[in-house]
Amino acid sequence: MADSGLNFQRIFTKVQSTLPRCIEDVDALPITNIFSTKISETTKHCVEAAIRNYVTKKVIDGETTELATVTAITSVCIELVRHELSLPTLPVLVLTDSFDMLTIKQCEQLFSFVESNVGVWKEDTFFTPCKTMVLRMCNDLLRRLSRSQNTVFCGRILLFLARFFPFSERSGLNLVSEFNHENVTTFTNVETTDMEDDEDEEKGEENRLRLGYTLYTKFWSLQDFFRNPVQCFQKAPWKMFTVYCGDVLEAFRSFKLDNVQSSGSGGAHLTRTLSEPTHSNESSSLQPQVDQYFAKYLTNQKLLDLQFSDTNFRRYVLLQILILAQYLTSNIKFKQETLTEEQSAWVKKTEEVVYSLLEETPPDGPVFVTTVKHILKREEMWSEWKNEGCPEFKKPEGYEKRKVKQNGKVEEKEDGDTKSSKKLRQKRKVGDIIRDADSKNKFSMGNSEMTRLWNLNTNNLEACKMLDRDFVPALETYFTPAIEQLSPKSELKEQDRLVNDSNFGWRGLRLLACRSPHFFTHSASPIATLPEYLTTMIKKLAKDLPSQLTADIKVEEEDDKEEEKVIPVLEQNDGVKEEEEDMEEDGGDEERADIKAITEEEQKALAKNFDKLCKDKWKLLAKKLGFEDDEIEFIEKEKASKEGSVESQVAYMLKLWVENEGDEANKESLLYTLGGMKMAAIADGIFT
Numbered sequence: 001m002a003d004s005g006l007n008f009q010r011i012f013t014k015v016q017s018t019l020p021r022c023i024e025d026v027d028a029l030p031i032t033n034i035f036s037t038k039i040s041e042t043t044k045h046c047v048e049a050a051i052r053n054y055v056t057k058k059v060i061d062g063e064t065t066e067l068a069t070v071t072a073i074t075s076v077c078i079e080l081v082r083h084e085l086s087l088p089t090l091p092v093l094v095l096t097d098s099f100d101m102l103t104i105k106q107c108e109q110l111f112s113f114v115e116s117n118v119g120v121w122k123e124d125t126f127f128t129p130c131k132t133m134v135l136r137m138c139n140d141l142l143r144r145l146s147r148s149q150n151t152v153f154c155g156r157i158l159l160f161l162a163r164f165f166p167f168s169e170r171s172g173l174n175l176v177s178e179f180n181h182e183n184v185t186t187f188t189n190v191e192t193t194d195m196e197d198d199e200d201e202e203k204g205e206e207n208r209l210r211l212g213y214t215l216y217t218k219f220w221s222l223q224d225f226f227r228n229p230v231q232c233f234q235k236a237p238w239k240m241f242t243v244y245c246g247d248v249l250e251a252f253r254s255f256k257l258d259n260v261q262s263s264g265s266g267g268a269h270l271t272r273t274l275s276e277p278t279h280s281n282e283s284s285s286l287q288p289q290v291d292q293y294f295a296k297y298l299t300n301q302k303l304l305d306l307q308f309s310d311t312n313f314r315r316y317v318l319l320q321i322l323i324l325a326q327y328l329t330s331n332i333k334f335k336q337e338t339l340t341e342e343q344s345a346w347v348k349k350t351e352e353v354v355y356s357l358l359e360e361t362p363p364d365g366p367v368f369v370t371t372v373k374h375i376l377k378r379e380e381m382w383s384e385w386k387n388e389g390c391p392e393f394k395k396p397e398g399y400e401k402r403k404v405k406q407n408g409k410v411e412e413k414e415d416g417d418t419k420s421s422k423k424l425r426q427k428r429k430v431g432d433i434i435r436d437a438d439s440k441n442k443f444s445m446g447n448s449e450m451t452r453l454w455n456l457n458t459n460n461l462e463a464c465k466m467l468d469r470d471f472v473p474a475l476e477t478y479f480t481p482a483i484e485q486l487s488p489k490s491e492l493k494e495q496d497r498l499v500n501d502s503n504f505g506w507r508g509l510r511l512l513a514c515r516s517p518h519f520f521t522h523s524a525s526p527i528a529t530l531p532e533y534l535t536t537m538i539k540k541l542a543k544d545l546p547s548q549l550t551a552d553i554k555v556e557e558e559d560d561k562e563e564e565k566v567i568p569v570l571e572q573n574d575g576v577k578e579e580e581e582d583m584e585e586d587g588g589d590e591e592r593a594d595i596k597a598i599t600e601e602e603q604k605a606l607a608k609n610f611d612k613l614c615k616d617k618w619k620l621l622a623k624k625l626g627f628e629d630d631e632i633e634f635i636e637k638e639k640a641s642k643e644g645s646v647e648s649q650v651a652y653m654l655k656l657w658v659e660n661e662g663d664e665a666n667k668e669s670l671l672y673t674l675g676g677m678k679m680a681a682i683a684d685g686i687f688t
Helices: 008-025 043-059 067-082 089-101 102-118 123-146 151-164 199-204 213-227 229-233 235-255 283-287 299-310 309-328 341-360 367-389 420-424 430-439 449-454 459-463 473-487 504-514 531-545 555-562 574-593 600-613 615-624 629-640 643-664 667-676
Strands: 399-407 410-414
Touching: 008 043, 008 067, 043 067, 043 089, 067 089, 067 102, 067 123, 089 102, 089 123, 102 123, 102 151, 151 667, 213 229, 213 235, 213 299, 213 309, 213 430, 229 235, 229 309, 235 309, 235 341, 299 309, 309 341, 309 367, 459 643, 473 504, 473 531, 504 531, 600 643, 615 643, 615 667, 629 643
Parallel strands: none
Antiparallel strands: 399 410
């Protein structure tokens, strides 16, 4: 209950005497201190009457009104409502009284306060009791405004209402897709001839397109189709619309604009808006130019030439055509008629023409077209929403409020606050993650991408041995182009050969180390450069690859000549090199004199022992000796029909090995290979 000693007159007087201090500090505490207990609804009405009387009598004073005082009182009223010392409608009533007594310019400035506090009006405390009053306040403002003179202010009010009310508010939706038939465009029905009186003007305007009365009539007649698009589904109006629209677009296409013309004195730019006062020429010349907006253009026949030269005017008309075309072709629930295939094709073709004209219209035509397409795409989404019955928009489940116990207190949090939600979530322990992965026979690597790669196969070691992971090419495949370039028939210059390419040489060395026995052979003639070394190795490979044109490359003759040559490796250490060569000539020949290829008898003995001890492992030995899979298959098929096939196959393989490797196919090399394979028993008693 309120204090018993406070009646209406005392409350009224006390509140009004306290308001100046509240306005100065923008604080409702002085009024709050008047009441010591909870007040009744009657007392709240007393507070409301006192504040409204103070605003209308002492604050509002015509053009000298201090708008900051009005906004301060409104803020105080909001605090009073939150302290339950006033009715929720009080702030809106104060603003309504102010708007009714202020000029349009002052209303436009005060409305900024209303826009900035849209979140306050949408609170549960204010929305339900105030939504009708807010709508009435905005409608009263709109009735005072001129849509052509105060277009921007009207748009601000409508945008505020769109932000204030939810999307599903039925009062703001055109559910049945009705059109404003009252928006009628009137134009002259009699042709005027004043424009043709002066012959001098005709001579000076020979290069300008003359827009006759017929085009003038067709142009402004299109506004009736834009006002009521439904008539386009009738046969006679549709034919009229297509003819008029085609003639207007053709006129636009013939009447080209440039950027200078559109930004000159044709009316596209002005130095001030209609609501701004006129300044001197010097001050206005320093102001940045702004685009002038016209909600409705004049329809006098004499102005059509100037209007066709205006960039904004042309864009408005072309955009109207695009909007109408979208309505005719879109799927709208309350649209009963549809276009035929021929009519739809005409609409599509017309849209392409309109977009091309918009791109040609300066300034920034392509950017404007991109923006228009984006806006029309959004309109399609809104049409689909209306077709579905305008369902209410709801926040995703992740944004629903939930209670979280934190620091011993129960607080309401929103999952939309990502920072707070991340802090509140408990991070899983690494041990739990690994344990869960092990139970599913999976690997957990601590990184999502690494975890995905490690779990592609159940056995990663076997996956590494898969044949499709062997990317090393065959010797013949890789070196065939280089061998062909060494042929005397090749017309390629020496510096353009592959052996001079560092990338080719680096890959070639790695491939030779993996696949060719020539890579590790000892040579008494050191090679100075990589191209020379590759040339030597390629010539040796040419003998082993029967598919190449070895006849054109005289390998043996060039090898003999190369043996006679001594190419210096380093010019700085010639003396050291000569000493090393002398040592090799003295001792090297004696050491290598006993190294010879295995004989045929030794080959047969080895094949016989192989047949007795380990028949199924001869293919492994063949791979170790450098044979490819296709060569092993050839040996197996070649000797499979004979008796003792394993013995004959091994003997044939050893024979080919000796033919390919020469002296390198010796007993030391074979014993080393058999020892690594733990099959040294095969050679027991053969080489002793």
